Amino acid sequence: xxxxxxxxxxxxxxxxxxxxxxxxxxxxxxxxxxxxxxxxxxxxxxxxxxxxxxxxxxxxxxxxxxxxxxxxxxxxxxxxxxxxxxxxxxxxxxxxxxxxxxxxxxxxxxxxxxxxxxxxxxxxxxxxxxxxxxxxxxxxxxxxxxxxxxxxxxxxxxxxxxxxxxxxxxxxxxxxxxxxxxxxxxxxxxxxxxxxxxxxxxxxxxxxxxxxxxxxxxxxx
Amino acid sequence: xxxxxxxxxxxxxxxxxxxxxxxxxxxxxxxxxxxxxxxxxxxxxxxxxxxxxxxxxxxxxxxxxxxxxxxxxxxxxxxxxxxxxxxxxxxxxxxxxxxxxxxxxxxxxxxxxxxxxxxxxxxxxxxxxxxxxxxxxxxxxxxxxxxxxxxxxxxxxxxxxxxxxxxxxxxxxxxxxxxxxxxxxxxxxxxxxxxxxxxxxxxxxxxxxxxxxxxxxxxxx
Amino acid sequence: xxxxxxxxxxxxxxxxxxxxxxxxxxxxxxxxxxxxxxxxxxxxxxxxxxxxxxxxxxxxxxxxxxxxxxxxxxxxxxxxxxxxxxxxxxxxxxxxxxxxxxxxxxxxxxxxxxxxxxxxxxxxxxxxxxxxxxxxxxxxxxxxxxxxxxxxxxxxxxxxxxxxxxxxxxxxxxxxxxxxxxxxxxxxxxxxxxxxxxxxxxxxxxxxxxxxxxxxxxxxx
Amino acid sequence: xxxxxxxxxxxxxxxxxxxxxxxxxxxxxxxxxxxxxxxxxxxxxxxxxxxxxxxxxxxxxxxxxxxxxxxxxxxxxxxxxxxxxxxxxxxxxxxxxxxxxxxxxxxxxxxxxxxxxxxxxxxxxxxxxxxxxxxxxxxxxxxxxxxxxxxxxxxxxxxxxxxxxxxxxxxxxxxxxxxxxxxxxxxxxxxxxxxxxxxxxxxxxxxxxxxxxxxxxxxxx
DNA sequence: AATGAATGAGTATTCATTCAT
DNA sequence: TATGAATGAATACTCATTCAT
Numbered sequence: 001x002x003x004x005x006x007x008x009x010x011x012x013x014x015x016x017x018x019x020x021x022x023x024x025x026x027x028x029x030x031x032x033x034x035x036x037x038x039x040x041x042x043x044x045x046x047x048x049x050x051x052x053x054x055x056x057x058x059x060x061x062x063x064x065x066x067x068x069x070x071x072x073x074x075x076x077x078x079x080x081x082x083x084x085x086x087x088x089x090x091x092x093x094x095x096x097x098x099x100x101x102x103x104x105x106x107x108x109x110x111x112x113x114x115x116x117x118x119x120x121x122x123x124x125x126x127x128x129x130x131x132x133x134x135x136x137x138x139x140x141x142x143x144x145x146x147x148x149x150x151x152x153x154x155x156x157x158x159x160x161x162x163x164x165x166x167x168x169x170x171x172x173x174x175x176x177x178x179x180x181x182x183x184x185x186x187x188x189x190x191x192x193x194x195x196x197x198x199x200x201x202x203x204x205x206x207x208x209x210x211x212x213x214x215x216x217x218x219x220x221x
Numbered sequence: 222x223x224x225x226x227x228x229x230x231x232x233x234x235x236x237x238x239x240x241x242x243x244x245x246x247x248x249x250x251x252x253x254x255x256x257x258x259x260x261x262x263x264x265x266x267x268x269x270x271x272x273x274x275x276x277x278x279x280x281x282x283x284x285x286x287x288x289x290x291x292x293x294x295x296x297x298x299x300x301x302x303x304x305x306x307x308x309x310x311x312x313x314x315x316x317x318x319x320x321x322x323x324x325x326x327x328x329x330x331x332x333x334x335x336x337x338x339x340x341x342x343x344x345x346x347x348x349x350x351x352x353x354x355x356x357x358x359x360x361x362x363x364x365x366x367x368x369x370x371x372x373x374x375x376x377x378x379x380x381x382x383x384x385x386x387x388x389x390x391x392x393x394x395x396x397x398x399x400x401x402x403x404x405x406x407x408x409x410x411x412x413x414x415x416x417x418x419x420x421x422x423x424x425x426x427x428x429x430x431x432x433x434x435x436x437x438x439x440x441x442x
Numbered sequence: 443x444x445x446x447x448x449x450x451x452x453x454x455x456x457x458x459x460x461x462x463x464x465x466x467x468x469x470x471x472x473x474x475x476x477x478x479x480x481x482x483x484x485x486x487x488x489x490x491x492x493x494x495x496x497x498x499x500x501x502x503x504x505x506x507x508x509x510x511x512x513x514x515x516x517x518x519x520x521x522x523x524x525x526x527x528x529x530x531x532x533x534x535x536x537x538x539x540x541x542x543x544x545x546x547x548x549x550x551x552x553x554x555x556x557x558x559x560x561x562x563x564x565x566x567x568x569x570x571x572x573x574x575x576x577x578x579x580x581x582x583x584x585x586x587x588x589x590x591x592x593x594x595x596x597x598x599x600x601x602x603x604x605x606x607x608x609x610x611x612x613x614x615x616x617x618x619x620x621x622x623x624x625x626x627x628x629x630x631x632x633x634x635x636x637x638x639x640x641x642x643x644x645x646x647x648x649x650x651x652x653x654x655x656x657x658x659x660x661x662x663x
Numbered sequence: 664x665x666x667x668x669x670x671x672x673x674x675x676x677x678x679x680x681x682x683x684x685x686x687x688x689x690x691x692x693x694x695x696x697x698x699x700x701x702x703x704x705x706x707x708x709x710x711x712x713x714x715x716x717x718x719x720x721x722x723x724x725x726x727x728x729x730x731x732x733x734x735x736x737x738x739x740x741x742x743x744x745x746x747x748x749x750x751x752x753x754x755x756x757x758x759x760x761x762x763x764x765x766x767x768x769x770x771x772x773x774x775x776x777x778x779x780x781x782x783x784x785x786x787x788x789x790x791x792x793x794x795x796x797x798x799x800x801x802x803x804x805x806x807x808x809x810x811x812x813x814x815x816x817x818x819x820x821x822x823x824x825x826x827x828x829x830x831x832x833x834x835x836x837x838x839x840x841x842x843x844x845x846x847x848x849x850x851x852x853x854x855x856x857x858x859x860x861x862x863x864x865x866x867x868x869x870x871x872x873x874x875x876x877x878x879x880x881x882x883x884x
Numbered sequence: 885a886a887t888g889a890a891t892g893a894g895t896a897t898t899c900a901t902t903c904a905t
Numbered sequence: 906t907a908t909g910a911a912t913g914a915a916t917a918c919t920c921a922t923t924c925a926t
Binding site: 027028030031111112113115116126130150152153155156157159160163164167170171173174175178179187188190191192194195196199 | 388
């Protein structure tokens with residue numbers, strides 16, 4: 001019975017979270033009333049407050065979810081890619097972009113609403129975002145140590161990658177003219193890894209550096 | 222007399238704009254009331270509505286100002302740098318970062334409030350942002366044509382640079398631990414141009430590629 | 443079995459009543475949620491509604507309890523005091539004050555919440571309050587008829603006594619600086635009976651009219 | 664112009680205060696919405712918040728007004744009555760009762776809402792209430808010193824008088840059956856002063872001690 | 885008998901905007 | 906021009922009450 005109840009509660013939580021993410025992602029958190037979220041989720045306003053103490057906490061939960069998903073998918077991709085730092089970094093970046101793509105609107109929400117979240121919420125968000133960088137930083141360092149990458153500032157390099165992943169959400173209105181997700185990832189990979197890999201090893205990764213997937217409209221070059 | 226009146230109006234406008242930017246930049250546009258702006262600017266609420274039709278327009282004016290400044294400083298820097306595409310691009314990126322730094326809070330505001338601005342405001346903002354890319358795209362194209370740069374997608378490459386300039390505002394809480402503006406610019410220049418310049422020409426730009434200014438704390442590698 | 447069940451129900455009722463009185467007495471009825479009462483009483487919200495139809499009824503029950511206790515203790519004290527009207531009145535007043543003291547917070551609640559109780563509740567409360575006066579009015583009348591008391595309006599005189607008993611709860615924040623319950627009762631008795639007893643009979647009640655118990659701080663004179 | 668504006672503001676304040684007192688006095692503060700007060704006062708909700716920061720402050724203002732009026736009328740009456748402590752006390756009590764009568768509903772409000780007012784509000788209210796006692800305490804002390812009054816605890820005696828004045832509001836539902844204000848005052852005066860004046864001086868104040876105004880219905884004995 | 889999840893009506897408060905002066 | 910008093914729509918949040926289990 002306890003399990004049944006917990007399961008029910010979990011279901012409700014997800015219901016609300018999904019509804020809120022859908023609505024807030026498009027219009028921004030302020031523009032969406034709790035009533036609207038309740039309606040969309042098919043529950044009552046009161047119940048939302050049972051599960052999330054207030055609107056801020058709900059927004060926080062949505063944004064945390066994105067970072068949580070990143071925190072799952074990126075390390076997994078890096079590990080799956082094996083020892084090669086180039087392949088690992090490429091896989092990690094791809095996974096990051098794909099996860100952002102899945103939560104495109106929620107990812108934008110993070111930038112819109114962070115100030116609203118209060119000091120605690122902001123700290124948590126920052127802490128989690130920095131945490132998502134870890135596996136990528138590791139890959140960059142490995143690459144540098146292995147002589148595969150130019151000796152750049154590993155953390156800065158990684159944050160650049162993270163920004164480019166976020167950019168897929170933030171500047172989607174621009175990129176979608178020329179790229180779909182696949183094209184975006186391959187082109188960015190070519191640009192960034194192309195610059196990062198030391199010249200003498202570039203020939204080893206032809207697939208990464210010559211994006212086969214052409215931009216889907218007229219686009220680049 | 223007409224001139225005096227216009228000058229007066231202009232002064233008021235700037236007063237209000239500065240006050241609004243200061244307040245909204247820190248707390249977000251929603252958190253700042255028109256009354257608060259009026260108080261900060263030393264004028265009455267009614268007068269703000271004389272100069273800016275409504276709050277949205279005021280926010281728009283603030284964000285447009287940033288892009289206007291970029292639209293001034295970046296081409297100027299590119300032109301000043303002369304024919305060399307590498308130097309031109311570096312100068313343009315530096316100018317972009319410096320301008321963002323001058324309006325750090327307002328730059329963040331752009332990301333926070335764009336959805337609030339209504340379709341018209343958003344379009345204008347997007348149009349202007351794309352316009353700011355033009356001189357940089359030109360430099361990248363020149364570099365590629367001159368055989369100085371790897372043949373990457375010029376527009377994507379440029380937007381990456383723009384994102385990194387914005388990142389100085391967006392992720393300032395993170396970067397300020399390790400970099401001041403100067404260090405940020407030189408390190409990013411090293412990373413990006415280092416990747417972009419074809420290997421055989423890299424030796425020509427030692428100053429750009431070995432950032433002399435070390436990160437101001439321990440910093441990465 | 444029926445008895446056991448009834449006893450259980452009775453226990454629950456008292457549990458809830460005590461919890462509600464404790465909570466509401468301090469913070470007022472509105473400030474206390476049914477959930478809080480349920481928690482304090484160690485039962486579920488639903489169960490409270492089984493025993494008391496709604497919140498109003500619960501408040502009514504608390505306030506009625508005070509008057510019920512008064513209705514028990516005062517006549518008993520009056521009767522116990524015997525034929526002497528002076529002693530009877532003094533004993534009745536003392537009992538009234540002592541009962542109020544036992545329910546100090548609940549007594550205040552009566553004044554706070556009576557308007558909330560709806561017409562029916564208010565009527566019942568008024569009816570009961572008037573009823574508590576009866577034995578005291580009787581004592582006053584007896585005293586007047588016996589030539590012990592000045593010929594005052596008996597009902598008004600009695601209500602004054604009742605007010606002074608309530609005042610121990612209502613103005614406790616003030617009186618507690620100078621009096622404990624004992625001192626309060628003896629001083630008030632001295633003032634009121636001292637005025638009420640006809641001059642020529644005062645000498646017969648030295649103990650009542652010279653309060654031995656001094657105010658516990660500087661007090662008197 | 665400044666005066667005109669201030670006068671206008673003052674008018675508004677009184678408008679709102681009167682409306683709120685009228686409404687809250689009858690139904691209690693919680694039962695009255697700010698909208699209802701605004702409607703009754705003929706102003707907008709927003710304006711109420713300009714003059715009174717929040718609902719609590721409005722309630723406080725209402726209750727303070729009562730005590731302010733008491734603080735004006737009672738000392739004036741005492742002074743006007745001259746040197747005779749008996750007449751002074753009688754005049755002060757009458758003034759107190761009359762002022763309470765003018766604000767009967769607001770006076771009840773004090774008892775209902777004090778807990779709601781927050782620590783600060785409560786303290787202020789208590790401070791002011793105690794202050795209203797001062798002139799009466801003075802009269803009692805003078806009377807005792809002059810050998811006119813029995814040597815009772817002056818402060819307790821005074822608070823009894825204050826309670827009886829409040830009782831006219833608190834128990835109006837009861838007293839109105841038998842008394843109008845005039846009758847209430849004269850009867851209470853007879854009871855209290857009759858008890859307080861030393862026997863040998865009672866004959867000097869026949870008017871005070873034999874209430875000519877009979878209770879307006881049958882009345883008690 | 886007992887639970888507590890779910891409901892949704894009700895309200896204080898804020899603030900962009902207007903307009904008489 | 907310039908003011909700021911006045912407006913009133915909009916919304917987060919609470920909590921008494923119900924009812925399926």
